[in-house]
Amino acid sequence: MKSEAASEDSPAQARVVVVDDHTTFAELLAQALNRETDLVHVGNAGSAGAAIELCREARPDVVVMDYHLPDGNGLDAAGAILQDAPQTRIIVLTGNPTPEILGRAAGSGICGFLPKDGSLRTLLDAVRFARPGSMVVHPSLLAAQQGAPPVPQPGNGVLTARERQVLALMAAGHDVRANARLLGISENTCRGYVKAILGKLGAHTQLEAVAIARTRRLLPEQPDA
Known part of the structure; x- marks a missing residue:
């Protein structure tokens, strides 16, 4: 369903779609987004298929999506969304991903891989600052397992x-x-x-x-x- 806030957005606001089959979580996140002056919630979807269709209609700037969905997973849905709109910034939420999932995420085109039980502040910052071509993996997801693929480290300077x-x-x-x-x-x-x-x-x-x-x-x- 689409949020009433969708008709009130402005060019300065990032348009955000939430994809999660847990209605309470999705509604609470939508409310949090609409409390931010630079963000606006433009719709919820409860499945991968519904997310793809909603994104084609709403054309969001950012998608916040659960990894586990009733008809697939967030990375598959992200691939379909990015095929239609490559500049869409997608943040996937998960619990304890396997090294294989993390490795696939690194090449999927998503912008962030965050814990679903993490802080709201971290999620909102990710929504604001995520950029295509750069994926942020929350350190707790890497620390939770052995052998996870490392986050790319292009900078080599020594900090003072x-x-x-x-x-x-x-x-x-x-x-x-x-x-x-x-x-x-x-x-x-x-x-x-x-x-x-x-x-x-x-x-x-x-x-x-x-x-x-x-x-x-x-x-x-x-x-x-």
């Missing part, structure tokens, strides 16, 4: 002590303003450190930088917020 401080604060969920205040530096200076961190780690977003840092053991292990 200050950059590591900023990275640790990023991982704790603080924004640039809070990080600048905690470190006693200006916001512009803090943004410069963030830009340097992204470049050295080969990341496109702060969320991706934190995920890469976790897999490269640049940060102490922490439970998911």
Whole structure:
């Protein structure tokens, strides 16, 4: 079904479809999306087939999709959606994927692979910052198993002590303003450190930088917020 919010969106808002056969989860996520000024929920689907049809009709910018669906899986559905609209950003939610599933996800064209029981803040950040051609895998999904394929690490730069401080604060969920205040530096200076961190780690977003840092053991292990 389509959300009433679909008629109220604006060009500045990212249009989001939710695909999950658990109605309560889908409705709660839709409500959370519509509380954000830069996001708008444009429809729910409860199966892979319904998701493909809805995406053809609604043309969302982002799809948040459960891996386990009644008539297939999220990666198969993602492939069909991306064949129709290659620039669609797709985030797949799962529990404890096998190495084979992670390996397939890496070549599927999706932008994110996140735990379904993870934090709402992490999911909303992924919806905002996911970009085609770059896949973020949440570190908890890699840590849950042996032999999982590593996240690509294109950046080879060594982080300075200050950059590591900023990275640790990023991982704790603080924004640039809070990080600048905690470190006693200006916001512009803090943004410069963030830009340097992204470049050295080969990341496109702060969320991706934190995920890469976790897999490269640049940060102490922490439970998911």
